Amino acid sequence: ADTILSVRDLSTRFFTEEGQVNAVESVSFDVEDGEIFGIVGESGSGKSVTALSVIDLIESPGRVTQGEIWYRNADLAEEFRGSKPDAVDGDLVDIRRLPEGVRRSLRGPSFSMVFQDPMSSFNPSITVGEQIAEAVEVQRRARSNPRSTRSRTQGYGLASLIRDSLLPSKSYVDDESMDRAVELLDQVGIPDPEDRAEEYPHQFSGGMLQRAMIAQALAGEPDVLIADEPTTALDVTIQAQILNLLRDLQEQEGMSILMITHDLGVIARMCDRVGVMYAGEVVERGPLADIFENPVHPYTQGMLGSIPDVDDPSGRLEPISGNVPSLLDSEMPDACYFADRCPKAMTDCLTRIPEYELDGRHSVRCVLAEQEFDPSDAVDSVDG
Numbered sequence: 001a002d003t004i005l006s007v008r009d010l011s012t013r014f015f016t017e018e019g020q021v022n023a024v025e026s027v028s029f030d031v032e033d034g035e036i037f038g039i040v041g042e043s044g045s046g047k048s049v050t051a052l053s054v055i056d057l058i059e060s061p062g063r064v065t066q067g068e069i070w071y072r073n074a075d076l077a078e079e080f081r082g083s084k085p086d087a088v089d090g091d092l093v094d095i096r097r098l099p100e101g102v103r104r105s106l107r108g109p110s111f112s113m114v115f116q117d118p119m120s121s122f123n124p125s126i127t128v129g130e131q132i133a134e135a136v137e138v139q140r141r142a143r144s145n146p147r148s149t150r151s152r153t154q155g156y157g158l159a160s161l162i163r164d165s166l167l168p169s170k171s172y173v174d175d176e177s178m179d180r181a182v183e184l185l186d187q188v189g190i191p192d193p194e195d196r197a198e199e200y201p202h203q204f205s206g207g208m209l210q211r212a213m214i215a216q217a218l219a220g221e222p223d224v225l226i227a228d229e230p231t232t233a234l235d236v237t238i239q240a241q242i243l244n245l246l247r248d249l250q251e252q253e254g255m256s257i258l259m260i261t262h263d264l265g266v267i268a269r270m271c272d273r274v275g276v277m278y279a280g281e282v283v284e285r286g287p288l289a290d291i292f293e294n295p296v297h298p299y300t301q302g303m304l305g306s307i308p309d310v311d312d313p314s315g316r317l318e319p320i321s322g323n324v325p326s327l328l329d330s331e332m333p334d335a336c337y338f339a340d341r342c343p344k345a346m347t348d349c350l351t352r353i354p355e356y357e358l359d360g361r362h363s364v365r366c367v368l369a370e371q372e373f374d375p376s377d378a379v380d381s382v383d384g
């Protein structure tokens with residue numbers, strides 16, 4: 001499959017009063033057409049910040065400080081080939097090098113996002129149907145005149161982050177958009193969608209509102225749907241239904257999904273490939289079967305230790321003794337970030353560890369990979 005999104009060496013920092021926080025450190029991964037790529041890690045490991053960095057929603061005092069985000073889009077590549085040659089490689093564009101208005105216009109038709117808490121993602125005073133119709137409308141305008149939306153500040157489907165400050169409290173949508181909204185509600189399995197469209201968010205159950213948020217995220221027909229802990233707030237039965245829905249939609253629409261979760265059960269059930277994050281780094285990355293059956297990084301091994309059955313959807317990350325290191329730059333060790341907690345730590349670990357590629361699809365940031373495999377396979381080097 002072709003790559004729709006290729007994140008290279010991405011770092012995101014927060015410049016706080018306590019100092020510089022290295023929330024995401026040299027993260028690389030690809031998302032292919034029609035696949036579900038999972039990012040799994042404990043809370044605070046940098047997975048949400050990675051997702052927000054991709055979709056350009058990091059806010060001050062945070063900033064993406066390095067890296068490339070290549071996105072396959074032939075139209076954009078054509079448009080910028082002459083004026084921004086560094087931003088174009090074949091059909092790929094490096095989003096970070098595109099003008100801000102263009103980056104913003106990608107939210108919806110290119111990337112859309114589903115969050116953990118649907119209630120805070122909807123405006124309580126506008127009907128659900130209207131809010132989805134509004135997203136449809138913006139998308140329709142974008143299609144009929146791509147340039148007209150380039151300066152828009154609305155990012156539908158990202159409602160919780162921007163709706164409050166940017167959208168009017170009352171929206172005006174036409175019948176055609178409303179019809180499409182009803183269709184979308186139907187598509188995500190909401191019964192009586194015409195009636196439900198007229199209702200307000202508080203009239204929806206958590207699961208139904210999560211479906212509605214997914215409908216809103218689909219309004220732009222995104223290439224990549226980013227789902228950040230999309231089922232964490234829901235009870236187990238509803239979780240399973242929402243995961244099935246996402247999987248069905250992914251197949252129907254042929255889109256890719258970037259699934260962010262702390263839940264290994266969700267990963268096992270949904271994902272084709274997975275990246276394991278620890279302390280802001282992707283420590284291991286590869287096809288699901290490689291990660292679950294042949295984990296090389298001691299963190300991955302430890303995390304999987306508590307899962308007797310990978311098909312058990314209730315599997316959670318095992319608490320590994322010790323603490324996640326501070327992500328304050330001044331306190332980050334000049335060593336493997338996992339060294340404090342690693343049962344296999346040795347003197348070789350007291351240096352920064354590069355990422356080793358084992359067989360072209362499975363990569364590991366650990367000296368064990370170097371010992372086990374040919375060191376000349378190292379795919380990147382670490383600064384400093």
Ligand code: SF4
Binds near residue numbers: 297298339343353367
């Ligand atoms: Fe453990 Fe060393 Fe590997 Fe880090 S590099 S995970 S400390 S063995």
Ligand code: MG
Binds near residue numbers: 047229
């Ligand atoms: Mg998070």
